[in-house]
Amino acid sequence: MKLIVGLGNPGGEYVKTRHNAGYMAVERLAHRHQLTGAKSRFHSRALQGTVSGHQCLLIQPTTYMNHSGMAVAEAVHYYRLNPAEELLIAVDDVALPCGQLRLRKAGSSGGHNGLIDVERALATTDYPRLRIGIDPPGPIPQVNYVLGQFTVEQKNIIELTLDTTCDAIESWITDGINKAMNQFNASA
Numbered sequence: 001m002k003l004i005v006g007l008g009n010p011g012g013e014y015v016k017t018r019h020n021a022g023y024m025a026v027e028r029l030a031h032r033h034q035l036t037g038a039k040s041r042f043h044s045r046a047l048q049g050t051v052s053g054h055q056c057l058l059i060q061p062t063t064y065m066n067h068s069g070m071a072v073a074e075a076v077h078y079y080r081l082n083p084a085e086e087l088l089i090a091v092d093d094v095a096l097p098c099g100q101l102r103l104r105k106a107g108s109s110g111g112h113n114g115l116i117d118v119e120r121a122l123a124t125t126d127y128p129r130l131r132i133g134i135d136p137p138g139p140i141p142q143v144n145y146v147l148g149q150f151t152v153e154q155k156n157i158i159e160l161t162l163d164t165t166c167d168a169i170e171s172w173i174t175d176g177i178n179k180a181m182n183q184f185n186a187s188a
Contacts, residue, residue: 001079002056002173004029005072007091007114009147010045010062018134019065019146021092021158022114025132026058028162029169042074052170065114069121076122083127088172090165091115094142096133098150099157103130103168103181128177130168132161 006026014020030036035049035058044059051058057079061071076083084106091114096102106126109115119125135154137145150158164184171180 001081001086002051002054003072003075003079003081003087004051004056004058004169005068005075005087005089006058006060007065007068007089007118008060009065010060014147017147017149018154019092021132021134022090023060024158024162025090025130025165025169026060029166030058032166042078043071044075046075052173054173056173066117068114069117069119072118073121083122083124087127088169089115089118089127089129090169091129091131092134092146093131094134094136094146096131096135098133098135098154099161100133101130101161101165101168101184102133103172103177103184104128105177105181128172130165130172132158132165134158 004026006022008020008023030047033051035047038045038047042059043063044061047058057075059071059075061068063071076087081087091112095110105128108125109119168180168184171183
């Protein structure tokens with residue numbers, strides 16, 4: 001079982017905001033693989049099915065971003081997953097240009113509150129994460145920026161990026177983290 005987590009915030013006011021890029025990636029992956037019938041599990045919206053020939057659980061925590069760790073830890077512990085090999089978290093990143101992807105095997109939270117909470121709940125930084133660039137906030141306070149809607153130009157970029165994000169996730173599932181990093185970080 002592979003666990004793919006898209007971080008974001010629940011609720012209509014956050015739909016398609018920059019901070020929900022992880023949610024958007026999981027939604028696109030579910031649509032691509034025709035996964036339907038989401039259930040409420042692990043404090044998340046959860047879909048289980050086959051992605052690229054492998055059993056996967058796709059979740060979007062229904063806790064707010066800063067409490068994402070509870071949902072991730074519940075799913076990891078329930079399925080007795082090894083986070084280093086069976087967990088991938090998709091998340092927005094203000095340090096990357098809009099649309100740029102960065103896949104990493106492990107590492108720091110980079111100050112991202114969702115990842116900080118995941119690391120607290122799992123007691124490790126040893127899990128893959130796929131960062132989706134949303135541009136730096138510039139003069140706008142970061143909290144306002146990440147909770148805001150994409151600009152028209154950013155929307156166009158993100159729409160294309162979500163397909164590439166799905167390709168990267170599928171590569172991670174079938175080929176492993178090293179090959180996926182070599183392929184999808186090369187264009188960064």
